Amino acid sequence: MNAWLTAEVVESAWQARAQRAWFGWLRFVRNPLALAGLAIIVALAVVALFAPWIATQDPFAQELTQRLQPPSAQHWFGTDQVGRDLFSRVVHGSRITLYIVFLVGIIVAPIGLAVGAIAGYAGGKVDTVLMRVTDIFLAFPSLVLALAFVAALGPGLLNAVIAIALTHWPGFARLARAETLVVRSSDYIAASRIQGASALRILLRHVIPMCMPSVIVRTSLSMAGVILTAAGLGFLGLGAQPPSPEWGAMLSSGRRFLIDYWWMPTFPGLAIMLVSLAFNLLGDGLRDVLDPRSE
Amino acid sequence: MSGPLLEVRDLNVRFDTPHGLVHAVRGVGFALGREKVGIVGESGSGKSMTGRSILRITPRNAHVTAARLSLEGEDLLAASEKRMREVRGRRVSMILQDPKYSLNPVMRVGDQVAESFLLHHKASKAQARERALDMLAQVRIRDPQRVYRLYPHEVSGGMGQRIMIAMMLVPEPAILIADEPTSALDVTVRTQVLAILDDLVTQRGLGLLFISHDLNLVSTFCDRVLVMYAGRIVEECAARDLEHATHPYTRGLLDAMPRLNAPRKRLAVLDRDPAWRGA
Amino acid sequence: MSFLDVRNLSVSFGRPGDRMRAVEDVSFSVAQGEAYGLVGESGCGKSTILRAVSGLNAAWTGSISLEGTALTPRRTLEQHRRVQMVFQDPYGSLHPRHTVDAILGEPIAIHGMGDANGRIQRALDQVGLGRAFRFRYPHQLSGGQRQRVAIARAMILEPRLLLLDEPTSALDVSIQAEVLNLLSDLRRDRGLTYLLVSHDLAVVAHMCERVGVMRQGKLIEETDAAAIRAGRVGEAYTRRFVEASAGYDRAMAQEWETA
Numbered sequence: 001m002n003a004w005l006t007a008e009v010v011e012s013a014w015q016a017r018a019q020r021a022w023f024g025w026l027r028f029v030r031n032p033l034a035l036a037g038l039a040i041i042v043a044l045a046v047v048a049l050f051a052p053w054i055a056t057q058d059p060f061a062q063e064l065t066q067r068l069q070p071p072s073a074q075h076w077f078g079t080d081q082v083g084r085d086l087f088s089r090v091v092h093g094s095r096i097t098l099y100i101v102f103l104v105g106i107i108v109a110p111i112g113l114a115v116g117a118i119a120g121y122a123g124g125k126v127d128t129v130l131m132r133v134t135d136i137f138l139a140f141p142s143l144v145l146a147l148a149f150v151a152a153l154g155p156g157l158l159n160a161v162i163a164i165a166l167t168h169w170p171g172f173a174r175l176a177r178a179e180t181l182v183v184r185s186s187d188y189i190a191a192s193r194i195q196g197a198s199a200l201r202i203l204l205r206h207v208i209p210m211c212m213p214s215v216i217v218r219t220s221l222s223m224a225g226v227i228l229t230a231a232g233l234g235f236l237g238l239g240a241q242p243p244s245p246e247w248g249a250m251l252s253s254g255r256r257f258l259i260d261y262w263w264m265p266t267f268p269g270l271a272i273m274l275v276s277l278a279f280n281l282l283g284d285g286l287r288d289v290l291d292p293r294s295e
Numbered sequence: 296m297s298g299p300l301l302e303v304r305d306l307n308v309r310f311d312t313p314h315g316l317v318h319a320v321r322g323v324g325f326a327l328g329r330e331k332v333g334i335v336g337e338s339g340s341g342k343s344m345t346g347r348s349i350l351r352i353t354p355r356n357a358h359v360t361a362a363r364l365s366l367e368g369e370d371l372l373a374a375s376e377k378r379m380r381e382v383r384g385r386r387v388s389m390i391l392q393d394p395k396y397s398l399n400p401v402m403r404v405g406d407q408v409a410e411s412f413l414l415h416h417k418a419s420k421a422q423a424r425e426r427a428l429d430m431l432a433q434v435r436i437r438d439p440q441r442v443y444r445l446y447p448h449e450v451s452g453g454m455g456q457r458i459m460i461a462m463m464l465v466p467e468p469a470i471l472i473a474d475e476p477t478s479a480l481d482v483t484v485r486t487q488v489l490a491i492l493d494d495l496v497t498q499r500g501l502g503l504l505f506i507s508h509d510l511n512l513v514s515t516f517c518d519r520v521l522v523m524y525a526g527r528i529v530e531e532c533a534a535r536d537l538e539h540a541t542h543p544y545t546r547g548l549l550d551a552m553p554r555l556n557a558p559r560k561r562l563a564v565l566d567r568d569p570a571w572r573g574a
Numbered sequence: 575m576s577f578l579d580v581r582n583l584s585v586s587f588g589r590p591g592d593r594m595r596a597v598e599d600v601s602f603s604v605a606q607g608e609a610y611g612l613v614g615e616s617g618c619g620k621s622t623i624l625r626a627v628s629g630l631n632a633a634w635t636g637s638i639s640l641e642g643t644a645l646t647p648r649r650t651l652e653q654h655r656r657v658q659m660v661f662q663d664p665y666g667s668l669h670p671r672h673t674v675d676a677i678l679g680e681p682i683a684i685h686g687m688g689d690a691n692g693r694i695q696r697a698l699d700q701v702g703l704g705r706a707f708r709f710r711y712p713h714q715l716s717g718g719q720r721q722r723v724a725i726a727r728a729m730i731l732e733p734r735l736l737l738l739d740e741p742t743s744a745l746d747v748s749i750q751a752e753v754l755n756l757l758s759d760l761r762r763d764r765g766l767t768y769l770l771v772s773h774d775l776a777v778v779a780h781m782c783e784r785v786g787v788m789r790q791g792k793l794i795e796e797t798d799a800a801a802i803r804a805g806r807v808g809e810a811y812t813r814r815f816v817e818a819s820a821g822y823d824r825a826m827a828q829e830w831e832t833a
Contacts, residue, residue: 016710186666187667188669190659194628194657195680196681196685482818486822489827515822516822547748555802555819561758564751564752564755
């Protein structure tokens, strides 16, 4: 396997791609912080996937005799004001966090990429119109716009996700457009045009692959902000609704218990911080690997 | 003083890279007097690195060693960084290839020339300005007062290079190293810039080290030619004797070049002999 | 009837009121199988002419005819097939994320030609690159190898006219010799016609039979390689250009100063 990955003479397109990915991975792994970020996110995914088995108890089971218990052998993170096990709630909350991150990512990146690349490549009126639309969305502070959408659409997790996505895509569009403008005047694009390539082919096979590294890095770095925004919405009661164990909502309801029962807001808060940090580290690591290649 | 201005013996430059140790310059030795010496080589031959190691402006991961590297008798290898800062510009200057990249884009060009003077001489701003104007006139810029106030993006390539020359010669160094100074210029502009350089070298008794990939240009402009390959000097001769060069690499280069005065059906392809690396 | 006929070609850039004429009323023709060189210094318009002929720039006036039929500013697929181009910078003319196989396969896919595998193999053989290069990425190739891939890409559509924009300016002398020999061989073996643009008069005189000298958008003189070598040129500017290209001469520089 190792021989196949490091072979001098490459026999197929598939092997070439695999080798490229392998060398990219080796470069990534040289950065311990980036690796730590990746590890945390993988752990998040594992915890979310196996939540029912990792959680020690039912996250919704109220046990009023066990209210506000500090961390112990039975309740690793303690209990909340209605006696629910905090550890299990945090673990199940990871599913919600992952859901938010994933959904926002797959909405925002493709839309932003498409709008930006088309605007950048087409130029002229198309560019102007698309960029003004982008500017309109960019003009609103993200939390405020999210609040407005949620107020219009009603509270709930899916609406919160849509609201967050709507505020984040313009940044990607700007980025993709900037990359496209640089790429557009390259000789390899000129060569494709001389061969008779259509604009669609050039966009899909030439321009977008060159935008991908920046978009990937930005996606990872944005996720940190997305998680915080979602937590903010949850905090204000506009995201996931009770009794859902969303971390931001838990932070909100635990706020007034901070002084005497510190464990209530602290553990969800730590979880938010840890995952945000992990996405930031991963994004930085990806940027070192993907961006200007000094090969 | 008698004797060469610059003496180099057994110069070696090695780099630490992720792929291992790279030996970019291997045992290079030459002397430079008040003359024009050209160093010719293809990419990777080590010619630029040789020029930079004289000024000790090599990258951080480079190790420079030499049996002798002395400027008018002073040992440059043993000099401290502080001493080297005094040497650079004042005793040895360097011109680079593209004035677009070597001039500060946010400073007026005249100010850059004046600054070069002030770095090495105690003088007032007005005196520095006078010297700068004088120097601009010496590089045959017709309206020094007007050009003084221009920004680098407002001047053409040829003028930018003349400004570079002015900037590098205003502190009156003993030696000038020119790394591909005319490669980014049109042919007709090139001739004029080289003429200016030629005259300044003769008038001031400078030593000029002319680094280039253009064998034809070097053989017509310089007094002596050094040919580099894979970090070594493989040929050393007077410029007018280049046609009678003996080393197979030099002969190969001469045969591979298309020449206006020597038409050929096919250009001879250079056959690289691994033995040249150890020559 | 000439193979490539350019009549009264003019190209301007910029907005109305601030237009710059890059090419002004240029006319020349190239015979079939001939190599025609356009020389001049930077800003003379030679590359602009090439871009107009290639179809990259559609904003020109005048006429460009290939084998008798006029080329439209917006090209058809068939017109694209007949005219191909090799660019100056070997580091910029290949997509950094595509393998050589993908780069060569693209024109085949665009034009719906069959036998992709065979064609790619033959194209690589034609330019002297072996099987080992097929799945490499551009950053794994040297400058000369990249330029060979660029030539293979241009050849794969079996064009009739090949446009060469300073094809060896960025290459070392020894590599340049190989690439120029390759181009000469291809022209001979496949009966191609070349339009070569360069600032290097020695390269143009070596590769081309006839030469057009350009200055500030105008074609000031048309001559042939033999005349250039012999110094039999008409215009004063051409004379300066030829003399300067031969190397440095202090006396010559002096002559220009006093002129």
